[in-house]
Amino acid sequence: MIAPFNRDGEWLRCQLHSHTTNSDGEATADGLIEHYVRAGFDVLAITDHWHITTAAHDELVLLPSSELSAKLEGRGDFDADVLAYGIDVLPEPREEFPSIAAAAEWIVAQGGVAYLAHPYWSGLRAEDYLAAPALSGIEVMNAGSELLQGNGLSAVHWDDILHLGGACLGIATDDSHYPGQDSRLAWTVVAAPERSREAVLEALRNGDFYATTGAAILGIDVGGGGVEVRCGPARSITVRSGPWDGCRVDAGPYAMNWRGRVLDRRHDGAITRARFEPPEYWRWGRVEVVSVEGATAWSNPFAVD
Ligand SMILES: [Zn+2]
Incomplete structure (x- = not known):
């Protein structure tokens, strides 16, 4: 059996993309946490734009995280979003990175893990991912984009990246802004030796998980x-x-x-x-x-x- 299915340890239900009133979300941090605890989640990354929402909860592992943006060279006003997991500080100055590569390198230099958000929704191509080798992977499913616009599934982007020789893992997330309406739709099931921030980050680095909208x-x-x-x-x-x-x-x-x-x-x-x-x-x-x-x-x- 290949990893992570050959492991002892825990399978943790992780929500890795969500927003609160600290950016463009509707729920407060406490409200969002209670929502995901009641829904049976083990891990939550609150990924407010350019903001690290800190909170603590007895039952839930909270990953300090943020959604950072980067310019896309030669694409007019379009930009890309990079999910930063396990960072304790924000970049200074707090302005858009010049490239996806620069954002991902900065995140990894902080000890964090970088994933490219919603490639389909952002109009990205395999080349955009391949130019940023510090990225660990992409959102293969961003349920918010799928729910609202039908462009949340980036499986074709994923296959292109892999066929071109890129190393790329795939997570599934809600990207919830209105919990109850756009939440509990997609998540990532992590195999971890223990319920801790470090163990979850290590699994996100190594690919010890699968992504899902409910299948097992x-x-x-x-x-x-x-x-x-x-x-x-x-x-x-x-x-x-x-x-x-x-x-x-x-x-x-x-x-x-x-x-x-x-x-x-x-x-x-x-x-x-x-x-x-x-x-x-x-x-x-x-x-x-x-x-x-x-x-x-x-x-x-x-x-x-
Ligand atoms: Zn988002």
Whole structure:
């Protein structure tokens, strides 16, 4: 079994993008924290724009965080947003970074972890990510963008980056500004040896997590020329790779499966385990599970050999 599914320890439900009245959000910090605690979250990053909202709570691990902006060279007035996790201070002066690379380098120099927010919504391209090697990954799903504008899913950007050789992890977030209306839609499930700020940051650096809108990935095995996936009751399981390259099994009774076969099903036909056999030339894969309810889970990319 590949990491993080082979680990003992805790699985923590993390909300990694949210706003309060300290920037453009509707809830106070205390109100937002209570909202996510009641919803069963273990970890919250309050990512107010250019503001570190500090708070403490007995049950919730709070990651000191902010959403910082950077100029996009040659794109008029457009800019990019970079999520900064685990920073205790803001840049001085508090003005937009000249580039995504400069923002990500500054965050990492503070001991933090940098993720590129909503690439689709920001009009970004794979090249924008690849020019900033200090980034750990992207938001593959930003539920707020998806809910309001239909541009929250950046899976194509992700595949482009990976195909061009970039190292890129994928988180899912709410980007909630109006908790209750645009919250509890997407989150990141982190495998951590303990419930602490440091353990969660380390998992975000290393890719010990999967992203989800409600579907569950339980295990991924890579070996013997194949990829085996265990998951919560699924409508389909896909192994993505570069252009032309994918494998899928589907629960539909007449569906054609491609480079994969179902190993276990629930009584109603939902898939819970499948094995895939990608062609030998594949270098990497990533798993997407669509649950019977229509939610999606995204694994991080892994080596296939
Ligand atoms: Zn935001």
